[in-house]
Amino acid sequence: MSGSRIVRQRIWSRLAAVARPDSRFHFDFAHVIPDFEGSEAAVARLFAAVDPARIRRAFVTPDPSLVGVRRALLDAGVPILVATYDLHRGFVLLDPATIAPDLRLYASWLDGLEHFGRPLDLAGIAALGRLDLMVTGAAAVSLDGVRFGKGHEYFDLEWGLFSELGLADEETRLAALVHDVQVVDERFNPEPSDILVDLVATPTRVLDVGRRGRRPRGIDWDRVDPRHVETIPPLAELARLRGMTALSPTPQSTAR
Structure with a gap:
């Protein structure tokens, strides 16, 4: 059993x-964070470290653990780009200007975000402008900002897409929100394509990880699973624009 798998089981x-049961997957952590x-x-600790008033636009993954993040950003007037589950329907935009305050909690849930969110194609995503903050959940995260386990490949892919479109860069803050039990002391050697977070927020602390070199920019098509190109609409659009043909198979990726 690999080291990361041993850590994940632990x-x-x-x-x-400490987990709250998910309405779909209960306590099946292989399918849900x-x-x-x-x-x-x-959430309160995250936004004590990152001032929402200075955020113009944000991206947040659809994990149930991030409902409070999405609601806090909406209440602060921040438009949020959110991935649909497994990116099968791409991305939606939650615009606080179009969501009544008493409906923002519902809009922050997985079902609600697709009801209130506006679907965006690739051109719509590119037209948004720069993202100041990206927040993700994680199965586990190390003290040096390496995420692993369920969903980490999707966040890497989302970063690649946004950075290729000019929406994310070295100034974009990247944060993971997890429970303290999901923070591990081990240090890992990330792959060149792995996106490390700058901040880790837990119920008891915020870890300022710092930066380890420059982040990769754009999508490394050699590492993209061909099934993602077939099932993720914005990625398929971008592949067509780049004149990409059939991609070579890659090892099976981890679903969000």
Whole structure:
């Protein structure tokens, strides 16, 4: 069993004690990054470290643990780009100007964001302008900002897409919000395409990870799973614009 898999199994056993059951996947951590006890405190700590008033636009993954992040940003008047589940329907934009304050909690849920969100094609995404903040959940994250486990490949792909379109760059803050039991002391050697986070927010602390070199820019098509090109609409659009033909198979990726 690989080192990261051993860590993941250890994390899952600890997470079971603090996770909130998901409406679809219950406690099946292989298919969902769950909400957890104390996520509200983690959200408060994140936005004590990152001032929402200075954020013009943000991207947030659809994890149940990030409902509070999405609501806080909407309440602060920040438009949010959100991925649909497994990116099958691409991305939607949650615009606080079009969502009544008493409906923003519902709009922050997975079902609600697709009801209130406006679907965007590639041109619509590119027209948004620069993202000041990207927030993701994680199965686990190391003290040096390496995410691993469920969903990490999607966030890397999202970064690649946004950076290729000019929406994300070295100035974009990247944060992971997790429970303390999901933070591991081990240090890992990330792949060149792995996107490391700058901040890790938990119910008890915020870790300022710092930066380890420059982030990769754009999509490394040699590492893209061909199934993603077939099933993720914006990626398929970009591949056509780039004149991409059939891609070589890659190892099976981890679903969000």
